[in-house]
Amino acid sequence: MNSKISITFCLMAFAALIMSFTFHSKQDPWVVPEKNAKMVNPLKGDASSVSAGKSLWAKHCQSCHGKQGKGDGSKAATLKTKPGDFTSAAFKGQSDGAIFYKSSEGRKDMPSFKKKIPDHDDVWSLVNYMRTFK
Amino acid sequence: MFLMNPAYSQDDSTAPEPVKIKPVKNTFESIWIIDNQTVMVPIKGTFEMDFQHRFGVWKNGYDDFFGLFASSNIRLGFNYAPIDKLFVGVGITKYKMTWDANVKYAILQQTNGKGKGTYPVSITYYGNAAIDTRPADNFLHFSDRLFFFNQILIARKINEKISVQLAPSHSHTNVVNGYYSEPGKVSQERKHDHFAVALSGRYKLKENLTLLANYDQPITKHKSGNPNPNIALGLEISTSAHAFQFFAGNYYFLSPQQNNMYNNNDYTKGEFLIGFNITRLWNY
Numbered sequence: 328m329n330s331k332i333s334i335t336f337c338l339m340a341f342a343a344l345i346m347s348f349t350f351h352s353k354q355d356p357w358v359v360p361e362k363n364a365k366m367v368n369p370l371k372g373d374a375s376s377v378s379a380g381k382s383l384w385a386k387h388c389q390s391c392h393g394k395q396g397k398g399d400g401s402k403a404a405t406l407k408t409k410p411g412d413f414t415s416a417a418f419k420g421q422s423d424g425a426i427f428y429k430s431s432e433g434r435k436d437m438p439s440f441k442k443k444i445p446d447h448d449d450v451w452s453l454v455n456y457m458r459t460f461k
Numbered sequence: 462m463f464l465m466n467p468a469y470s471q472d473d474s475t476a477p478e479p480v481k482i483k484p485v486k487n488t489f490e491s492i493w494i495i496d497n498q499t500v501m502v503p504i505k506g507t508f509e510m511d512f513q514h515r516f517g518v519w520k521n522g523y524d525d526f527f528g529l530f531a532s533s534n535i536r537l538g539f540n541y542a543p544i545d546k547l548f549v550g551v552g553i554t555k556y557k558m559t560w561d562a563n564v565k566y567a568i569l570q571q572t573n574g575k576g577k578g579t580y581p582v583s584i585t586y587y588g589n590a591a592i593d594t595r596p597a598d599n600f601l602h603f604s605d606r607l608f609f610f611n612q613i614l615i616a617r618k619i620n621e622k623i624s625v626q627l628a629p630s631h632s633h634t635n636v637v638n639g640y641y642s643e644p645g646k647v648s649q650e651r652k653h654d655h656f657a658v659a660l661s662g663r664y665k666l667k668e669n670l671t672l673l674a675n676y677d678q679p680i681t682k683h684k685s686g687n688p689n690p691n692i693a694l695g696l697e698i699s700t701s702a703h704a705f706q707f708f709a710g711n712y713y714f715l716s717p718q719q720n721n722m723y724n725n726n727d728y729t730k731g732e733f734l735i736g737f738n739i740t741r742l743w744n745y
Binding site for chain 1: 701
């Protein structure tokens with residue numbers, strides 16, 4: 328009986344050990360410079376901009392961040408840092424400028440898109456599209 | 462009625478702001494549309510690697526597993542955009558061990574909006590010079606190895622889903638086969654220059670999935686060995702750094718001048734083959 332308990336305990340401990348390696352590491356705070364956070368979105372409320380953003384999202388962002396921005400894209404599991412849930416209040420509470428800065432600059436697993444999406448209006452369109460996630 | 466106060470448009474403070482004129486984006490998702498180039502020129506600092514493959518015709522059925530086990534043609538390409546609107550590259554093709562050096566320049570870019578300063582279409586030039594690098598005993602002169610291609614690509618993004626492109630082209634080969642038209646006199650079987658036109662289009666089924674179509678019509682008539690037209694239909698999956706195109710068509714070669722001048726696969730006889738283009742982009 329004791330040996331069964333020991334084996335079960337060892338298996339559970341092993342499983343816990345394995346799972347500890349598969350969890351994403353906790354994100355460090357991502358501080359956005361005040362100047363960037365206060366940038367004004369020139370395309371706010373523009374319907375055609377949301378459509379352009381949707382197209383850019385599908386091409387550049389969806390594979391990690393997921394179709395609905397919930398951080399459940401096909402590549403998300405391979406990342407060291409969890410992509411985050413863009414439907415959350417924490418994400419929505421950010422300024423447009425802060426989202427622009429993070430989208431463009433990148434950090435760690437999140438690549439910089441400054442060269443791939445050089446047009447600022449395109450990045451604002453992405454910001455507008457990200458605002459539609461529910 | 463004439464005593465009513467006039468309305469001045471200048472007074473209308475609610476008039477919408479003028480639309481900012483900008484080039485339209487993503488007329489196509491790749492520099493390729495099956496066997497033709499597109500008007501697209503990647504942004505400055507982009508390096509691209511191309512992998513292109515054409516299998517054998519599928520009409521032999523199971524004997525060569527619908528052409529997949531037949532002799533295939535392969536091209537590897539390397540391209541770079543040193544400045545905006547310009548793309549230069551080299552490639553090597555298995556058939557005749559052909560190297561090509563190519564250049565592409567976006568002359569005009571379609572813009573949004575209407576009126577002064579806008580363009581309804583994008584116009585890009587594409588050209589290449591190619592060299593057959595097989596052993597010297599295949600040639601009399603060095604110049605016999607060379608052949609060239611020039612094309613003007615004219616495209617319009619009609620809406621977010623549909624884009625079309627018309628592309629007249631000129632192919633030139635330095636050497637053509639001859640025959641004895643009378644004792645002691647050799648005549649050319651075909652002309653050195655060949656004109657053709659390509660019509661291409663895309664329809665976006667989903668954001669990342671696109672239906673592609675391509676038709677190439679030869680124009681120049683030769684004494685013999687006239688090339689056949691090409692019909693191709695395929696699918697494209699595009700991501701941030703890749704485009705994958707899978708299709709069926711008649712063109713086997715991977716050099717546009719060889720395709721336009723020498724295609725002997727006849728769609729009326731079911732001589733189609735499977736092919737793919739894969740591109741990988743890096744931004745520096």
